Amino acid sequence: MTQTLSPAQTSDDRKTGVAAWHARIRRAVHAASRPESWKRGLVLAALALLLGLTMLLHAWIPNRGLGNLGSLVESLLPWFGVFVPLLLAAALWRRSASATAALLLPVVAWVYLFGGLLGDRSQSGGDLTVAEQNVYAENTDPAGTARDLAAHGADVLALVALTPEATPLYVQALASRYPFHTVQGTVGLWSRFPLSDTRPIDVVDYGPLGATKPSDAKLAVNRALRTTVTTDRGPLTVYVAHLGSVRVLPAKGFWTESRNLGAQALGRALAADPSPRVLLLGDLNGTLDDRALAGLTTQLHSAQDAAGDGFGFTWPAAFPMVRIDQIMVRGIRPESSRVLAANGSDHRPVTAALSW
Template sequence: MTQVDTAKTGQGGAGRRGTGSRAGRAGIRRVVDALSRPGPWRRGLVLAASAVLLGLVLLLHAHITDRGGLGSLVETCLPWFGLVVPVLLIGALWRRSVSAVVALLLPGVVWLDLFGGLFGGGSHAASDTGLTVAEHNVAAGNPDPAGTARDLAASGADVLALVELTPEALVPYEKGLAGAYRYHTVQGTVGLWSTFPLSEVQPIDITDFGPLAATKPADVKLVSNRALRATVATGQGPLTVYVAHLGSVRLMPRGGFWTDSRDRDAQALAEAVAGERNERVVLLGDLNGTTDDRALDGLTSQLRSVQAEAGDGFGFTWPTRFPVARIDQILVRGVEPTSSWVLPATGSDHLPVAAGISW
């Protein structure tokens, strides 16, 4: 019995030693795995790098090369880069990456600095005092110019600018707006309607085709007489109004973002505005670019955007079905924007814009 007990005791001791050895090896493996596994700062490095890159694009967008119109395209889409921030944040939280979350502070702060001021401080309604101005690209292919004219006549604007007018549609616009506006002028494809007398009306030659006739895309038609200048005799003094429709832009499969016509027109228009002697100036038009676009620097350095100062949100105007950019602009100098808003859709592929201004 003693020998059997001793044998059993020996077998039990060996079993305990084996179990302890296996537990020790498992513990070592757990420690090694923990040390080799990336921590919260090392996880999601690709997400962190993407966040930093996004922040640099937002911060340094003005220094991105404009070869092939790349810089202009980036600046046109600049507000939409903000949508990437929550996408990266979701990825960072899923990966439990502290480094990615911290890196996202850069694009988040820069985007808010660029666009945060557009929200919560503006108005969507006309002011009871001052002057209401409006602009609309009525579209050459508008199927209902008469209906568009009725909608615009009911907008309450004191001064209304229309661009992309065609000879065929001019009569319906003149008839539809005659009851609301006593004065109007049409120069080429742009026109100005006003409840106040107009004087010193003249076309502004902003288009110097130069080599564009040979280099333009086949579907782009170069049209002159796309801008005018007029003096509006308001009850508070003369107001100079410019109406303009800058050249088209195209996203070309091989040529990139084609902006040559628009850029030349913008430069010529900026020179005309720079030579303007009247202190009070309003520019109404389809500029085929956002105010973030460097191509419009010549204009935005002289004039202020009513949407940026008195609007609420981005005020996107094109295309009508799903607006992605504000390319229809109201820019001012020497007057104070009191409100800015987007009018309801018409038969055009652009939305009309309006603003209240005061002296």
């Protein structure tokens, strides 16, 4: 038998609930006003302040002598916000007014740094759609990955981490959609529009041995290219890059030397390029908060930051935690940017609509 509550009973229940919340708030305020509540949890308060200062002053954390600790912190910076609810739960359990108040600093710091990335910043329209993916050297179904990418309908598609065995499969699967393409070593570009003036860009990739690139060294396998795409709206200079990997090693900490050297080389190439409209597509093996990529971020703007939806994490594909696959522009405007679903690679693809 179902009992129907009268409007009067419903109103009484609501008043009772509101009164209960008011009582809880009064008890919390009363507890916080006690001197002992400010003396409890001083360690938690110190941790909260340290968390906030770390986020605000991350650029002051040194790399040299600390295993690139500064770059490691900057790579994971958005995730520092996870510690706020953990510390808040501990502060409430300890009934510590000092720890609760100290948490205002990390909250303000996180909102200041990343609040602008919350929500959808995209606009409709665009003159050109582009996409990029690290297709994973050990991909077991490269043809399937290629078909999935072609179905999204990008006008220009960049692929990195190509292997000699898989490249012909990508070429065959993408041929009907893209009549023009170039592959330079392990990076390639497929386009609906003609390509010209294509050449490799010399970026370094030594394993985690920390070797320094000799001044006259040449790459055994190329990992970056530059080309011109002749679009309906005019020429567009496109760079495709796959910077060196990073590793966390017991003896070296956060090892980034190969990636850093590649970023510097790519930054010099971009600085010397007089093209008015430039597009960079690639796996940079670093987030744009990492100071090591400053040579790129000072010259180009992120499509995801300008016109994305959320943080745009791309790796690992199963549970993305960092955005290391980038679409960056100069002289053109991103209208929208998004991360696509996993399709067989360990990276998720990214796409953006751009306007002249």
